[in-house]
Amino acid sequence: xxxxxxxxxxxxxxxxxxxxxxxxxxxxxxxxxxxxxxxxxxxxxxxxxxxxxxxxxxxxxxxxxxxxxxxxxxxxxxxxxxxxxxxxxxxxxxxxxxxxxxxxxxxxxxxxxxxxxxxxxxxxxxxxxxxxxxxxxxxxxxxxxxxxxxxxxxxxxxxxxxxxxxxxxxxxxxxxxxxxxxxxxxxxxxxxxxxxxxxxxxxxxxxxxxxxxxxxxxxxxxxxxxxxxxxxxxxxxxxxxxxxxxxxxxxxxxxxxxxxxxxxxxxxxxxxxxxxxxxxxxxxxxxxxxxxxxxxxxxxxxxxxxxxxxxxxxxxxxxxxxxxxxxxxxxxxxxxxxxxxxxxxxxxxxxxxxxxxxxxxxxxxxxxxxxxxxxxxxxxxxxxxxxxxxxxxxxxxxxxxxxxxxxxxxxxxxxxxxxxxxxxxxxxxxxxxxxxxxxxxxxxxxxxxxxxxxxxxxxxxxxxxxxxxxxxxxxxxxxxxxxxxxxxxxxxxxxxxxxxxxxxxxxxxxxxxxxxxxxxxxxxxxxxxxxxxxxxxxxxxxxxxxxxx
Amino acid sequence: xxxxxxxxxxxxxxxxxxxxxxxxxxxxxxxxxxxxxxxxxxxxxxxxxxxxxxxxxxxxxxxxxxxxxxxxxxxxxxxxxxxxxxxxxxxxxxxxxxxxxxxxxxxxxxxxxxxxxxxxxxxxxxxxxxxxxxxxxxxxxxxxxxxxxxxxxxxxxxxxxxxxxxxxxxxx
Numbered sequence: 251x252x253x254x255x256x257x258x259x260x261x262x263x264x265x266x267x268x269x270x271x272x273x274x275x276x277x278x279x280x281x282x283x284x285x286x287x288x289x290x291x292x293x294x295x296x297x298x299x300x301x302x303x304x305x306x307x308x309x310x311x312x313x314x315x316x317x318x319x320x321x322x323x324x325x326x327x328x329x330x331x332x333x334x335x336x337x338x339x340x341x342x343x344x345x346x347x348x349x350x351x352x353x354x355x356x357x358x359x360x361x362x363x364x365x366x367x368x369x370x371x372x373x374x375x376x377x378x379x380x381x382x383x384x385x386x387x388x389x390x391x392x393x394x395x396x397x398x399x400x401x402x403x404x405x406x407x408x409x410x411x412x413x414x415x416x417x418x419x420x421x422x423x424x425x426x427x428x429x430x431x432x433x434x435x436x437x438x439x440x441x442x443x444x445x446x447x448x449x450x451x452x453x454x455x456x457x458x459x460x461x462x463x464x465x466x467x468x469x470x471x472x473x474x475x476x477x478x479x480x481x482x483x484x485x486x487x488x489x490x491x492x493x494x495x496x497x498x499x500x501x502x503x504x505x506x507x508x509x510x511x512x513x514x515x516x517x518x519x520x521x522x523x524x525x526x527x528x529x530x531x532x533x534x535x536x537x538x539x540x541x542x543x544x545x546x547x548x549x550x551x552x553x554x555x556x557x558x559x560x561x562x563x564x565x566x567x568x569x570x571x572x573x574x575x576x577x578x579x580x581x582x583x584x585x586x587x588x589x590x591x592x593x594x595x596x597x598x599x600x601x602x603x604x605x606x607x608x609x610x611x612x613x614x615x616x617x618x619x620x621x622x623x624x625x626x627x628x629x630x631x632x633x634x635x636x637x638x639x640x641x642x643x644x645x646x647x648x649x650x651x652x653x654x655x656x657x658x659x660x661x662x663x664x665x666x667x668x669x670x671x672x673x674x675x676x677x678x679x680x681x682x683x684x685x686x687x688x689x690x691x692x693x694x695x696x697x698x699x700x701x702x703x704x705x706x707x708x709x710x711x712x713x714x715x716x717x718x719x720x721x722x723x724x725x726x727x728x729x730x731x732x733x734x735x736x737x738x739x740x741x742x743x744x745x746x747x748x749x750x751x752x753x754x755x756x757x758x759x760x761x762x763x764x765x766x767x768x769x770x771x772x773x774x775x776x777x778x779x780x781x782x783x784x785x786x787x788x789x790x791x792x793x794x795x796x797x798x799x
Numbered sequence: 800x801x802x803x804x805x806x807x808x809x810x811x812x813x814x815x816x817x818x819x820x821x822x823x824x825x826x827x828x829x830x831x832x833x834x835x836x837x838x839x840x841x842x843x844x845x846x847x848x849x850x851x852x853x854x855x856x857x858x859x860x861x862x863x864x865x866x867x868x869x870x871x872x873x874x875x876x877x878x879x880x881x882x883x884x885x886x887x888x889x890x891x892x893x894x895x896x897x898x899x900x901x902x903x904x905x906x907x908x909x910x911x912x913x914x915x916x917x918x919x920x921x922x923x924x925x926x927x928x929x930x931x932x933x934x935x936x937x938x939x940x941x942x943x944x945x946x947x948x949x950x951x952x953x954x955x956x957x958x959x960x961x962x963x964x965x966x967x968x969x970x971x
Contacts, residue, residue: 280935280936280949281936281938281939283949284936284939284942284949284950284951285939285951318936318937318938318939319938319939321938321939450935451932451933452933453893453894453895453896453898453932453933454894454895454896454933454937455933455935455937456933456935456936456937459935491841491878492931492932492933492934492935493935529837529838530837530838530841531876531878532837532840532841532876532877532878532879533876533877533878533879533932534875534876534877535932546837547834548834549833549834549835549836549837549838549864549872550836550868550872551868551871551872551875551876552875552876608937608938610895610896610937610938610940611895611896611899611900611937611940612899612900616896616937616938616939616940617938618938648895651895682895682937684895684896684899684937686899690899695899698895698898699895702932706932708875
């Protein structure tokens, strides 16, 4: 396929869509499928046919609409009506609603802060295009960034644009993307690789999965542009085995892109060639760490190795390798299309653009949100999230999964960016955001994460393998009421040791949940130890029985 | 990437089970390269439900990887299992959101009723209980998967009811 043919295809697709008066978009991402959206879609299709409207109404399955707690969701174009909690029985009424008045009882108020306060870049096509059709993506301007890059820009210009945008890695650490790209571009190697890290292991985070399920071509386009910029010929997407739907849609997307010659040899008739292969993870959290991920792609146990040398110089099979997160790649097409300066205008001074968060836990509106950097936690929890259900009191927000920390109420007006979150003892992380209320015990939460790190430790270095086990043991003693203040001291010392001496990110950040809860909720630890009570009533603290005389 | 090995000793599958052809297909697609190990093991588990010693030996010889490395990989990754699973599988999510919303109680209820812990199977081979790290359905926490069907906003009573439904269906 040539550039002209691609533009032709986009025009034909847009025309085809305009022939329809209405478009009923049914969410078919994992969350809504669980609530039965596939049956809803079938019922809507039948209802449309029964009314004889198949020439005027297009029914399609689309990606995530965000408000997962109210699934299955339907979005009607061009009216912009959003229906929530739709059942197959509602289908005839919804189709009827197209020509008369919409179904009042199912409507999701359009002025809901949940939708109004968001800003979509990565998720701009989510809920609008069919993720299993490349033509849909092309119709909304997909692969235009690739055309621009291949026809108008040199690799160094691409890197310059990404550097100008100020984009930082969305996997958690926030390393400047432009800098990483130029390091790989400059590195010497007969071959180079581009790897997309889709091993989203943080419990409570599902942004990457949703991006892959809702708009897989966006990530592929970002990868091809990256490959052009750094000079790579081969790419891998390492995705968790726990995400079967994302794997299926990625496979479809890669096949479609190959068919249209957007992947493969001589892409769009140029001299540039790039191939992508899928690699399925096998359930090891540590494989999210880049050197462990490389080992896993090579078919070995996923154990990290000391850095430097960084993968940018010595990666897959010893060749220079660029590893970026799903969301990072998903930002690239928009940056190329609109320019780095446009992107740099969004967000704060040091954190540019938007971030996708998975909002979950004790909050009314759970789901997936995309917000500009610098928004406050209060806006996220109380405006977008709709506050805490059942009139309970807000206690803390946990960000960054097992590597992050708990942010207490006193910092609720903190702007969300890389530096601010690090300052209060948490991290941006990949984007999991769990809200906790007064019914959550912070010691129990810390124990939960330490237990996670303990069982996910790969066992290569001693501080992590043995340290996390002892941390767990101490926390276990605290929660069952058999600990003394000496144990607390020991725990703090151990945290310091594990943090400073572990080999990779997993061990280095494993003490964070303990340290941050100790910093802000020390009284809860002391209540467990001294008063033998759990203030939240979660832990089975047993009263020390008096020895009968 | 290491070059593909041109010559390869023909390794016979452990049995004349036709399913081994699927496994060989995966290895062939990757040119019998050692780095196809994890992909191949995925295929073994998909086709047979678990990975036993014979399967590991076969894969090791075919890909020219030491048996110790194959065993190391199989036991390192949580996704691979060495033992056959029960007839029905219940996976309870223990991700953060589910944990906060009460999945430990669900797990506890199943553990007490059926006398098995996560990773175990009942003696009659009917039910396997597994715990997942995060199923990524946090918006609907707490969730569990009953034979591939994900159920959200679950309670301990509802979970037990789901399992009892299997028992009723089977006894019919």
